[in-house]
Amino acid sequence: MRRYDMVIIGGGAAGLVAAREARRLGKTVVIVQDGPLGGDCTFTGCVPSKTLLAQAALRQPFEAAIAAVHEVVAHIAAGEDAAAMAHYGIDVIHGRAMVHSAHRVEVNGIMLKTRRLVVATGARPLLPPIPGLAQLPPLTNETLFQLTAAPASLVVLGGGPIGCEMAQAFARFGTAVTLIEAAPRLLPREEPEASATVARALQADGVIVRLATSATAVARLPDGSVQVTTDQGEPAQAEQLLAAIGRAPSGRGFGLEAVGVRLDARGAVVVDDAMATNVRGIFAAGDVTGRLQFTHAAGRMGWIAAANALSKVAKVRRFRFSTAAIPWATFTSPEVGRVGLTEAEAATQHPGARVAFLPFSHVDRAIVSGHTDGFVKLIAVPRRLIGHLGGGRLVGATVVGPTGGDVVHEAALAVQTRMLVGRLAQTTHAYPTWAAAVQQAALQFFGSSSGFSARPAQREGTSEGTSEGTSEVTT
Numbered sequence: 001m002r003r004y005d006m007v008i009i010g011g012g013a014a015g016l017v018a019a020r021e022a023r024r025l026g027k028t029v030v031i032v033q034d035g036p037l038g039g040d041c042t043f044t045g046c047v048p049s050k051t052l053l054a055q056a057a058l059r060q061p062f063e064a065a066i067a068a069v070h071e072v073v074a075h076i077a078a079g080e081d082a083a084a085m086a087h088y089g090i091d092v093i094h095g096r097a098m099v100h101s102a103h104r105v106e107v108n109g110i111m112l113k114t115r116r117l118v119v120a121t122g123a124r125p126l127l128p129p130i131p132g133l134a135q136l137p138p139l140t141n142e143t144l145f146q147l148t149a150a151p152a153s154l155v156v157l158g159g160g161p162i163g164c165e166m167a168q169a170f171a172r173f174g175t176a177v178t179l180i181e182a183a184p185r186l187l188p189r190e191e192p193e194a195s196a197t198v199a200r201a202l203q204a205d206g207v208i209v210r211l212a213t214s215a216t217a218v219a220r221l222p223d224g225s226v227q228v229t230t231d232q233g234e235p236a237q238a239e240q241l242l243a244a245i246g247r248a249p250s251g252r253g254f255g256l257e258a259v260g261v262r263l264d265a266r267g268a269v270v271v272d273d274a275m276a277t278n279v280r281g282i283f284a285a286g287d288v289t290g291r292l293q294f295t296h297a298a299g300r301m302g303w304i305a306a307a308n309a310l311s312k313v314a315k316v317r318r319f320r321f322s323t324a325a326i327p328w329a330t331f332t333s334p335e336v337g338r339v340g341l342t343e344a345e346a347a348t349q350h351p352g353a354r355v356a357f358l359p360f361s362h363v364d365r366a367i368v369s370g371h372t373d374g375f376v377k378l379i380a381v382p383r384r385l386i387g388h389l390g391g392g393r394l395v396g397a398t399v400v401g402p403t404g405g406d407v408v409h410e411a412a413l414a415v416q417t418r419m420l421v422g423r424l425a426q427t428t429h430a431y432p433t434w435a436a437a438v439q440q441a442a443l444q445f446f447g448s449s450s451g452f453s454a455r456p457a458q459r460e461g462t463s464e465g466t467s468e469g470t471s472e473v474t475t
Helices: 013-024 039-043 046-057 062-077 082-088 161-172 192-204 295-310 343-349 364-369 404-416 421-426 436-446
Strands: 002-009 029-033 091-094 097-101 104-107 110-119 123-125 153-157 176-180 208-210 215-220 226-230 236-238 240-243 247-249 282-284 328-330 335-340 354-359 375-381 393-401
Touching (some): 002 295, 013 029, 013 039, 013 110, 013 295, 039 062, 046 161, 153 161, 153 236, 161 176, 192 375, 282 295, 328 404, 335 404, 343 393, 375 436, 393 421, 393 436, 404 421, 404 436, 421 436
Parallel strands (some): 176 208
Antiparallel strands (some): 097 104, 104 110, 123 247, 215 226, 226 236, 328 335, 375 393
C-alpha cells in the first residue's frame, strides 16, 4: 500500500493543475492516468486542432500540416510527461483506477491510501443515436488527426466550435465540406451576430452550410462513401463523416457509483461550486463534471478542487467556481471571443441591461487590415443604488474578428472585477489596434460613438435592425 495526501484520477488539464497545487501546498500526490499525460487537450483537442487551423490559414499542403500537428503535440506533451511531473515531486502511475472508498484507490494491483481524492477523468466524443452512425464509425476528434491525407469530401455533423473550426480548416485544404447543424444557426450558444458572421466566413471558404437540418440516418455506400439522410433536403454524401456534436462526461467505470458518488444521466460527476461531490473527501474537476468543457476552465476547477481539499484557508472559506468571468474562444477565421452573458441572457436576468454594438466597418484597424466583417458587443447592467452612473457594470462581451479570442480578455478582466464600463471608456488604447474597438464601444454608454449609441438589451428574436450582420445564412 502507498500513502498520499491526494490521489488524482486523470492526467488532463484539471488533473495536472490539481497536482501542481497539491505540491505547492507541500502535500504528497499521485496522478493515475490510463494513457499519456496531457489528456484530450494535448493529443486530440486544443493543441492539434489549433495547429491544423494555423496550417490551413497558411494554405499549407495537408501532408505538411498533419506533420506539423504531430510535431507540436510531441513538443507540448514532453513538458507534461512523467519525467516532467517528477520534477515537481508528483508521482505518476499509468493504469486504470478503481475506487474502493473515498480513501482507497486500486491501480495495477496496487492499493493507494489517500486523504483526498480528485476525479478528473474528462470526457469522450458524443455519438447521438442516429441509425447507422455508431456502426460506421465516424471520425471524431480522437481519430481525425490520424488522417494522412485530406479527404476529397467531408460531411461535418455539428455546428458548434469543433464543427465550425474543422469545417473551415478542411475546406482550406481543398476538401469539399458540408456542415449540418440541427439548430437554426451555427454556434447557438453565441450571439446571433457571431453566428451569422461565422456562417458567412465558412461559406466564403466554400463550406456548404445546412441549418435547421437534422441527420436521420447514416450509411456506408457500396463505393465506400458515406451518405447522411436528413429531415430537410437531399441526403449529403462524402468520402468521410466527422461527428462533432459534443462530448459526454466520463464518470462511469471507475467504481464511483459503488461508493455513493452521485452521477447524472450523462455520466457527469455531480459537484457543488467548491468541486466537492456528495461523498466527503471526494472532489471532481474538469470535463467530467459536465460544466464548461474548456481547458482553462478545467484548470481552474482543478485548482479549486485541490485548494479546497488540502489548504488551511479552505477550512475557513472555501474557494468557489463561477463561470461568470471565464472567457472562451472559437478559433474560426474570424475568431469569436466571448465572456459572460449574451444580450438575450442579460435581457432576461437584468431589467435595464443595455448593449453597445460596434461593427468593424467603423473600426480603423479593421478597415486598414481589410477585415471588416466583425464587431464588438458589450453588455452592461445598472448597479445597485447608482444605476447606470459610470456606464453600469459590464456583465458580458463578444468580440468577433481576427484576434477576437485575445481582445475579449480586456472585457473578461472587467467582468471579473465588476468594473464600471466607464473605466474601459476612459482607458487610453493604442491606435490603430483591434483592442481600441473595445474603448470605442464602451463610449456608446455615454453618448454617440462612431455613429452608434447604447440601446436596451432585447431577448433573442425581438431585435429588428439594431445591429449589422444579424441575418441568418440559409442554403
